Amino acid sequence: MPVTKGSPLDPARTRAAVLHRATAIFYARGLDGVGVAELCSTMGISKETLYRHFGSKEGLIEAVLKERSERVTRWLSEAAEAAGSDPRARLAAVFDALASWHGEPGFRGCAILNAATQHHGAGGPDEAGQHGAPREVAARHLERRLALLTDIARDAGAAQPEVLGRQFLMLVTGATIVADHHPGTPDAARHARTAALALLDAATHPDHRP
Template sequence: MNSQSSQARQQILETASELFYQKGIQYVGINEVIAASGVAKRTLYRWFPSKDKLIEEVMKHRASQWLCWFEEAVAARGNTPKERLLATFDVLREWYASPNFRGCPFINAVLEIADASHKAHQVSVDLRESIRQIIMDLADEAGVENPEFFSQQYLLLIGGASLMATIEQSSTGAILAQNALAVLIDANLQHS
């Protein structure tokens, strides 16, 4: 794979990702992605032989970017595992408050693509599991009892905060979730 070809693929992914997020996956056609990305139709179809394949690859690309951003932003926020756990909602609050926030792209995709067997659905499930793993590791480092159970509770908080941010166009849910998380952490700390 030469770098020009790789750049074309990257351009298609970035363009499709932005269009899907802004307009909705169902409302963006292949021709719009081709026109907006400035690549030849043949080039797009060489990389992505169907819209379903493009959707899947866009979701994988976006999930990888999001997870990297999340991990780096959280790691930069706190000195202790407990501080980093709480900082997850500071990071999310800033994301929710950003002017181009149109909801969690992974929740959006699952809702738009009702077919649970679609590979994009699995990407969202995998991302959720990756987030849970990060939280489980931080909880373990922080001395939380039963980090596995705690990480499941955390997923409820992040899902609720993300949904609230999407519906209300407000980052208040992140503040409420962070307050609930602080209570959960303190209630579940191991006592020596």
């Protein structure tokens, strides 16, 4: 719920509430689709509250993206772990989780990669005066996802788990982009799942390749 002026909430709860509300607004509107005044008005807070907790709109954006990255990484890891110890089942579970997410109302793709696309600075201010934090967060986000997928490839006994992990990463990321931008492919995650499992089988059972 919005944190109103004069709210008795403690600083940690206030910060968490602002993060939660800002996450939804940025996902629906984009990073540049809402200014500070409208953002604060929509959340029911003062500009002073935003600046006190985050320093600036850019600071809020960075905090939102970092929190979302941690949450999404944990969600996908838990989905894989829930599938058990079999690497093939864990890999399938990753894509099943994506398929469920892609089908949610209001799905607009990966908020972290969307943000990185809007803010092209590699570090420090870019030509538009924005900071490179979104791209840095996106890079770390993809590294975390790559680590999960590489672990699955390694546990499956792939000869080159790092290579296979990167191939899985391309399928995971590509499926989300296609699901967001190409309505004509409603089962993007399912198709990516089939391709990923075929890659895994080929890497772990080379004698069975066609």
